[in-house]
Amino acid sequence: MNRVGFIASSLLVALALLSSMMFVVDQRQYGVVYALGQIKHVITEPGLNFKLPPPFQNVSYIDKRLLTLDSADAEPMLTLEKQRMVIDWYVRWRITDPQAYIRNVGLDEAAGANQLNRVVRNAFQEExxxxxxxxILSHKREALMAAVKKEVLEVVKGSNPWGVDVVDVRITRADYVDAITESVYRRMEAERKRVANELRSTGAAEGEKIRADADRQREVTIANAYREAQKIKGDGDAEAARTFSDAFGRDPQFAQFYRSLDAYKATFAKKSDVMVLDPSSEFFKVMRGSGTAPAAPAGKK
Incomplete structure (x- = not known):
């Protein structure tokens, strides 16, 4: 029984020892093997690998993927005109040489991100x-980002290379600080109001001009129409007078009789009308029958 337990214990120890000597490197990572605190070698290809058991050798992993570093500092920067602006940016970077990275930067990605953040911010401030x-706000922003990337690469690939590569540098936001932004908004609002008032004034003046022109055309049109109407009316009155004159000139007695009838019609327009006249007045001459009767037309008795 003791022999079986010894064998089982030996197998467990062997398995544990073998397990401590085996490690797997993921395709997204570098495997860094340390021997007594010194880098023994770096494994860049994924797969199963072997090493000596601890404490003789240990392994750590570093991300080999493309990493993103976002700006975390909202401190404003001064432009050429001494304007205070807040710049938000991000950097795409990766670790290309794990040994140089560990020696010059740190043991993990956070160490590189901290140092890279400082370098990128200094480069942005300088540019x-x-x-x-x-x-900064125009199409020249691309030149600004290219200049910042160049400065950052000069630092990380200089005399003491970091073992990293900076793929891209981008600005995500460029804005004034809050106090200046409020002032800018107020100026923009005042300018828009000024333009709106100017447009309203111009529109009102143009409207008055159009109304005045329309009123003038209306008066001219009415005057021309009235003049034409009076002319037509005068021509009609003249034609009527000429017609009456020709008709009454042929028979004066009939003309007098017709005019007397018109006078009676105008005088006795209502039943309630009362007139006080001298019976011998010439006004009732036709009604009394004392007037001269109209001459009978030729051929009639």
Whole structure:
């Protein structure tokens, strides 16, 4: 029984020892093997690997993927005109040489991110100091980002290389600080109001001009129509007078009789009308029958 237990214990120890000597490197990682605190070798290919058991050799892993570093500092930067602006940015970077990275930067990705954040911010501050707000907000922003990337690469690949590569540097936001932003918004609002008032004034003046022109055309049109109407009316009155004159000139007695009838019609327009006249007045001459009767037409008795 003791022999069986000894064999089982030996197998467990052997398995534990074998397990401590085996390790797997993922395709997303570098495997760094240390021998008594010194880097023995770096495994870049994924798969199963072997090493000496601890404490003779240990293994650590470093990410080999493309990493993203976002700006975490909201401290404003000064432009060429001494304007205070807040710049948000991000950097895409990766570890290319694990040995150089561990020796010069740190044991993990966080150490590289901290140092890279400082370098990128200094590069942005230096480049923004050379440029105006207009350059930062216009198409010249691409030149700004390219210059920052160049400066960062000069640092990380300089005389003491970090073992990293900076793939891209981008600005995500460029804005004034809150106090200046509020002032800018107020100026923009005032400018928009000024333009709106100017447009309203111009529109009102143009409206008055159009209304005045329409009123003038209306008066001219009415005057021309009235003149034409009076002319037509005068021509009609003249034609009517000529017609009456021709008709009454042929028979004066009939003309007098017709005019007397018109006078009676106008005088006795209502039943309640009362007139006080001298019976011998010429006004009732036709009604009394004392007037001269109209001459009978030729051929009639």
């Amino acid at each position: 923004i100091n050379k440029r105006s707000v207009k350059d």
